[in-house]
Amino acid sequence: MGIHQMQSDLRAFARERDWEQFHSVKNLVMALSGEAGELSALLQWVEPGQIGAWIARPANREAASDEIADVLAYLLQVADGLDIDLEEAFTAKLAKNAAKYPVEKSRGVSTKYTELG
Ligand SMILES: [Mg+2]
CATH class of the missing domain: 1.10.287.1080 (MazG-like)
Incomplete structure (x- = not known):
């Protein structure tokens, strides 16, 4: 459904x-x-x-x-x-989070994006 x-x-x-x-x-x-x-x-x-x-x-x-x-x-x-629209909102927010938390800076760390440097 x-x-x-x-x-x-x-x-x-x-x-x-x-x-x-x-x-x-x-x-x-x-x-x-x-x-x-x-x-x-x-x-x-x-x-x-x-x-x-x-x-x-x-x-x-x-x-x-x-x-x-x-x-x-x-x-x-x-x-x-x-x-x-939840599907649009989810997709847009996931993209925002991906931009805030690039894999090369955030992999394996729980640091907030404002502190990633
Ligand atoms: Mg209940």
Whole structure:
């Protein structure tokens, strides 16, 4: 399923429930932030070396999948509400990041682009 189909499905989901009245861009951004927090909370106390074992448990995988889908759904709706094409935005931002972080300067280092020199 492509991005535009997902956005169309989300519009229909909200319309069928008369929820569009609640979906201001501001509210959607706050919901996006909340769902990102829910995803963070799942992993909050899981040590990096334990992630593999953690996600191997079906209940954890389902919970993480649900929160990731929630984040995606609100991100799709925010972009839809702002009439921003997500594929174009992603492509443009990846190109900007590639320019900011040239491989020869940034490979293997986590230095912010302003400090790469
Ligand atoms: Mg959630």
